[in-house]
Amino acid sequence: MGADGAASRPRAGVVKLASCDGCQLTLLDLEDELLPITERFELIEFPEATSRRSEGPFDVLLVEGSVSTAEQAEEIVRLRAQTRLLVTIGACAWSGGIQAMRNWADEPSWRASVYPTPDYISSLATSTPVAEHVRVDAELRGCPIDPGQLLELLTALRTGRRPQLPDEAVCLECKRRGTVCVLVARGAPCLGPVTQTGCGAICPAYARACYACFGPREQANVGSLHDWLAAERAPSDVDRLFAGFTAWSEPYREPAGRAGALARERALAREQTDA
């Protein structure tokens, strides 16, 4: 029985691990739909927006952010046990985020370079996706997620249909929009052909290359695109394109790892010359 006494609404929560808040904010940015959403879902836990707290149980829990500390690794397990439908929102939760670049680095040395007293800081060596810790029922990709896709997910929860989250290349959306391909017509290093759509193909519409914030699509043929792009630029520059907001996801992980290793080598070399 819900608080309003009527047929109870699903108990919904929004929580955050290591992230920038942008994906949660996308929910608050559904300005026209926000109040109708709160009428249909009972927001029992959403620290950014409400002081109302709950430890669960949740019918649906939106999780933003990657697992980056030991506390978070425990917390997500506890939350999973309290949740019927766990939905990861955004690149951090789905793939570890840009901060996953530290997975190839020497985290203690990173900590030491940012914090004068690194021992005060507790952090894992890795930033990993939620799915590497608990079972995930659905995911919204993007950095940040797309408001339309969030709305579609909520609509799907209400109607019972499968959410329409097409696994297509960004190219499909570019061509529907009539955007001229920045890769072919300008030689921009666009990752659209291997990236999952969902954003509405914003970057090429704004005359710049896609940088894959929605992550690799099904059967992303990274090798072929890498070869093509490397014909006109240094292979290490091409590697770095994949070392972005979804670097840890397969199959971006391989070129991203090369970029991470190179950055580590160079940093070491610099430390040695400085020393």
Add this chain to the structure above:
Amino acid sequence: MHKTETRNFDIRQLTRVEGEGRLALEVRDGRVVKAQLEIFEAPRYFERLVVGRTPDEVIDIVSRICGICPVAYQMSAVHAFEDLFEVAIDPQVRALRRLFYCGEWIESHALHIYLLHAPDFLGYPSAIELAAEAPAVVERGLRLKRLGNRIVALLGGRAIHPVSVRVGGFSRAPRPAELSEIRKALPAAIADAAETVRWATSLPTPASDRRPRLVALQSPDEYPMNHGRIVSSDGLDLRVSDWRDAFHEEQVPWSNALQARAADGTPYLVGPVARLALNRERLHPLAAEELTATGLGDELWTNVFRSIVGRSVELLHALAEAADLIDAYRPPEVPAIHWLPRPGVAAWATEAPRGLLFHRYVVGEDGLIEDAQIVPPTSQNQAAIEHDLVDFAPSVVDLPRAEAAVRIEQLIRSYDPCISCATHFLDLSVEDR
């Protein structure tokens, strides 16, 4: 001798702020002797993530420090690089950047005023409950927020983590026709913002009195956003790139966030109140008028809870300036000019919605970043927040715990802390000794 008594507040996490933290108060003999903001937001090491990247890649990356104020991070970064590379951007691009920042101020301030802070003043756990009682009020806030987002999305491709900021300008400049829908919506929004100032002033507001050192940018002929000198209420005046001459970062054991302090180790305050105090004469006339009409006088900067009014005044200013900027806009010849990197130190500060945001990058011979320092506004406010809490806490520490926590949170929220930026925020525990 009093027996030591430990009182624990069981609030784990401060809500309606962005990020995760705790507050630990130590009470001795009835006096609060220590307030520690424990930041347990997980560090993401942005200052290392940008090493080895190009300047344009840095702009995309640092945006992710904060989902509420990505434009601010992009602006501080891009101006730092343009300063080092001696890139003179087109005046229309400069204007577009101000319009971009106006959009973010509008969105961020509206979010904070209506969704995060106002519920405190009216005793609601969130804007959702407020909306049930006063839907028109919340809808006004959402309308304003939406308009701010639309401005950012038009110029940047999307409202959160916009994509078009590049060294030298924008990857794409809007056509005047694309701005017309927004221009048409502005008069009503300006009216809504004026009403916001009045409404914020009328909210039941707790008393407080403190006089922090205020720090902000100051510009001779505009309300400060991307350009100006760093000035303070006690006479500091330096170039933005010289921030480190007057301030430094310290680490404290209880916080994942570094705290910035003045060179002499004392706290200072950045943000809308600081900006207003130091730039009042350059407010847009419409905003200046409403500010005067509040009748608040000095209370605006001495009562921390009045920051909601200060934020509302800036909201109105940003909307009014957006209208002027759109009216004067002509597309630049090219949206971004060509540039070449140079090795050296790129340092700059701009005014994020929450206050001064300082970036410093060391660019190597190969045009890639070798080192970075990013000082968000909230970490510059942290010491001041703790200082104010020590002053404020005695007035509430004897109240029922739940109510004390609400009052303390309301105080902290007056600073509009952005925790993911400063990798922090708040859980409350009080220890009586």
Add this chain to the structure above:
Amino acid sequence: MVSITPTPLQLLRRGDLAILIGLLRDDGYTVIGPTVRESAIVLDEIRSLADLPAGWTDEQAPGTYRLVPNGTDRLFDYTVGPASPKRFTLPPRVPLATARRGADGTASFEPASPQTPRLAFLGLRACEIAAIQVQDRVLEEGPFVDADYRARRDGSLIIAVQCTRAGATCFCGSMGTGPEVTSGHDLVLTEVGDGFLVASGSPEGTRLLDRLPLAAASEAVVADAAQAVVATRRATQGQVAVTGLRDRLLDQLDSTKWAEIADRCLACTNCTMVCPTCFCTSVSLASDLDGRETVMTRQWDSCFSAGFAKVAGGNFRPRRQDRYRQWLTHKFATWHDQFGTSGCVGCGRCITWCPVGIDVRQELAAIAPPYAPEVVPVAPVAASPDAYSVGTIRATNRETADTVTLAIAPGEERFLATEPGQFVMVELPAFPPLPISVSRVADGALHLTIRSAGPATAALTTLQPGSQVGLRGPLGHGWPIERAVGRDLVIVCGGIGLAPLRPVVDAVLRDRARFGEVLVAFGARTPGDRLYSGEAESWRAGSIEVDQIVDRAGPEWTGQVGVVTQLLDRRDWHERSAVAFVCGPERMMQATVSALRTAGITRRHIFVSIERHMECGIGLCGHCQMGSVFICKDGPVFAVADLGDTFGREGI
């Protein structure tokens, strides 16, 4: 289509094109034409002459498109850009209907009625018009018509431009679609120095011309323009071997080359998006939170996208190579079956706009190259049953208890041109003539392997060197050895069935490197009945696998016992390209075909040699018919796929 009497070409000055644009707009048309945007020439609404891309030329190559200024005021010195007319005739998003669902469970559907503008296309090339005509067939000429497409096409005007310059990715001439504009247009322009040569293509076009200020065009100008168009055609010809392309492509469904292309293909859908004939769409739904009102929109989709062939249980085209094969075979092969034309008009967009520069012209040549010319059988000697040529038996060899090979020196040299699989009619005076396959041609002699099954064959097997017989032939069509080049070859025979296949082995051994893995699988009743058993070693020495099985054997036999299909049980040609030649008793062939199909060879690639009662051997006596074919003149070798369901059917 009203036929228009050709009128002498007239000249419209370049600046006066503005008048045409004005007339069209005044008449209520939305003029769609080329304009520069975002570093390319796209199609968009044209409001004035200034919107047209004066002085621009495009340089296109696989995966690359650049606009360069050419320093002239010419308006059409480029070919085609990423957008095609389908952007306006089959728009990327078209609202279909709104579906409503009441709280009481009722449903209602309200069709959308999108505004369809009256379109006047300015500057379409021949390939684009050909593409429109292709889409007309797809969307309007089937049993169901796309109403929105029809509404946009009805009353649309086309002002075409003939290309006087070919781009590097253009191949309209190869596909027979251009550059000459011959139909589907209302006006056609050819750009010359001072403006445009214009001609009408329809009554509407003529009416427009009447409203334009035209001058006479000089012969020299007309001749130059014609020459430029012809030169453009020549530059676009010869890039795709179109004849028989459909069949060749469908032959290659099992080619290993699809996987090679898939290594490079990104399955990004760009080729299908820019293709002016691709028409696949899907429906997307946008609902309110409660699903009470749903707007249904038709949007462009592509066979390359992951969900295109997905159903609840799985995906019918899970791999990139499956999708590339679907696209290429649809575009160039099955489109013919569906719509009577090729799906490709040679515009080259898929080549330019592929992000990794896959060139469909090269891929077609690699996957479905033209076959080496089929060997044309030599005209038979003494074809008619009233004349026989005399051959003399030079040697005999007893192969098995009941089988003898006669080596016959023919009376005429032409017999020595017998192809593997062909047969001769053999007439021993006083006996009925018999069709016998030639089992080898060597040293000036035809080898005929004959099993004694009745009095006539018995008599032949007892002939001694020096005896003579009458011969007519060579007759029939033999084994298509060229189809096995570059592939695995599987030879399966039973008993005497090895005889017509031995010449295939001889041919393979003469040029072993041209073939993949070669297997001879044969079965006999007993070890003693194995033909040519002495040659098996030399075949093995020539890298041919020889696998034998017998129905029954005594203790001295250490080999396999059973039926020949057992030799195929553990074989798998699913991931390989293979061709099979099968000969033996009909039931054996039927069982073998079944086993080969299970092992992954399709009926298009399995060939059988059929035996029937023959009298004349030249298709005039009617005896050897089987369903639609005459075994003697259409066979005796057939692809199983070509026999429909007559092969294996009782009583045919």
